[in-house]
Amino acid sequence: MEAVIVEDLSYRYWPEGPLVLKNMNFRMARGEMLVITGLSGCGKSTLCYCLSGIAGHRRDGVMQGQILLDGKDIQKLRAASLALEVGIVFQDPDSQLFSPSVEDEIAFGPENLCLPPGDIRARVDEVLDLLGISSLIEANPYHLSGGEKHLVALAAVLALDPPLLILDEVMSQLDQQAVQRVADVLKRLKDAGKTIIAVEHRLETVTFADHLMVLERGALARWGPIEPMTADREFLAAQHLID
């Protein structure tokens, strides 16, 4: 069974609003990684909200079409149970941190999933170590630098250990070393069978992905294996995606 199936997906933020996503169709198998790119404002984040089930549960949003994750229709799942299917790291790190310490922030997800304390401890320590932020464990997430916040947000989602990971420009604020580290982590997760969808402007950081999707004003401009597309400089330049 496919991990992600999207059929005729369209989205507007309010009933008479413009179509932000237009009639999208695509599929992904388990363990594959998809990179989404496109100009600012083309609908990448909106697509992430749709895939994680958030957009469908918005009060004013109008979603048409169908999204199946592991065969389950996300429209029919309760918002909170979606956390078992999909983990999402938002583009703005400030809007997803709410705990008094980094440790609590990361433990929050596993606690909700009713893991025993010993396992929670192990997961917290593991993701902190994985992302190289063990020294921040006591810090207040509000009092971190921009890049540190993004790493904590990513750690908090990794601790949930969901089968599908959606990452909305998580690398945008990271320094070179952290970008490399996150890329390595993603590679390892992919090899372990996780499905990953990542929004990214700098394609050279995610060359190990399988598919590339180029969005243009809410529509799928192109979709295919990543390598030939990143090699097609002419196409990327025409889409204004490289200088």
Add this chain to the structure above:
Amino acid sequence: MHFLTLTQVNFHYPKLSRMALENINLEIEQKSITAIIGPNGSGKTTLGKVMIGILQATGGKVLLQGEPVSEMSLAQIGRRIGYVFQNPDLQLFCATVAEEIGFGLVNQGWEPARVKEKVDFCLEFFQLAEYRHVFPLLLSQGEKQRVAIASVLVAENEFVILDEPTIGLDAYRKKILAGYLRKIASIGRGMVLISHDMGFVEHLADRVIQLEKGRIVGDSERKGRNGYDT
């Protein structure tokens, strides 16, 4: 006289065990592009905020053209130095994009016709015209970033500090921004660019200052790159 002078500047956050900035000595000229680079958490944002007086140095002195920043009001500094925050959400507070960009001008007493002209130009240049009447906080991240940048650059301060201006921008908008910054630098307006985006900085900076763990570990001048500082 130097535009900004920092001598023996230290900064300590109440809840942080180590110093966020330690022993910073720096002179920055007005007519140049200075980049501040460094890894996450090295103190770049803190340094930017100390320069402009949002944070007061816990030790040492910060002088703006010879005057201590600690004795000026934020508005006095703000009229001379524009500041773009790392997170655009922190600096957007108007009901529409057009109001946001015009805010500083209106409140500094510009004539409505001239405000409109400048705002229209900025909306067009940063490709925000279609969002003129939209509530800024409902925009996409990259659009918010451009509104934040436009609302500061529109005031034509003699100097600007931009904290990670390229976050959320695509390659195309980065190029547009770089072009604009290069243009204003060529007419004598200086800036500090805080960024980890080496590709972006490489093309623009006359001088690159490298921070690590709150200290300056590298400072390379490359005079004359843009042809106005020989």
Add this chain to the structure above:
Amino acid sequence: MTLDPRTKMVIVICLSTLALIYNSAGELLPLLLVTLLLLLLFRIDISSVWVYLKRFLQLMLVVFIIQCIFTRGGEVLLSLGSTALVSSQGLLAGASLVLRIIVIISAALIFTTFSSRDFILGLVQWKIPYELAFMVTIAMRFLPLFRDEFVNVVTAIQLRGVELKQVSWGRKIDLFRSLLFPVVFGALLKAQQLAVAMESRGFRAYPRRTYLRRLDFIWIDYAVMLIFITITLMLIISY
């Protein structure tokens, strides 16, 4: 002394109840002393009391003046022509009201000795539904969030060259009116985003949840709590 946060909560409730019941400076002053002593015991820097009080200074001044003017009786201390402005009774009433505020603020400082996580744990271990416990702490978090939002906006406005201190009152009111909607709306938007973020990490996925840590309510907690409740009740009954 490390007490369970629940014990500390009970202490704060006892102190503030007494502060609300007591009326005269003669009663409130000893209560303030007891409160400060407790703060010392909890290793809270007494000078931080002043830091917190400073924020309420204007409020206290206003309250004081209003009390002074509107409470009559006793000797007239200050008069404007034939109408008495400040009386001895008024002065006392004003002073005790200010004392009361000081006691409550000082007592609330005890809350700073434990984090909101411990607060949640305490409530949940007392069988209070976790949704409710989180709601309370998030609400408590919201006040600082609104404050931060406000501080950010004020900073941003000033950095755009507007000298708020020198703007005329009419202009200032205009400015605040035009900013009210976006700032409130922005804060609500942020609240909504936080709720979404919590839910997307599985909040309320199950009727139950586990916790990384747990609190131990030991004999000393029972003892301290019992003592405080008994004394408070006795003081209230004998009042």
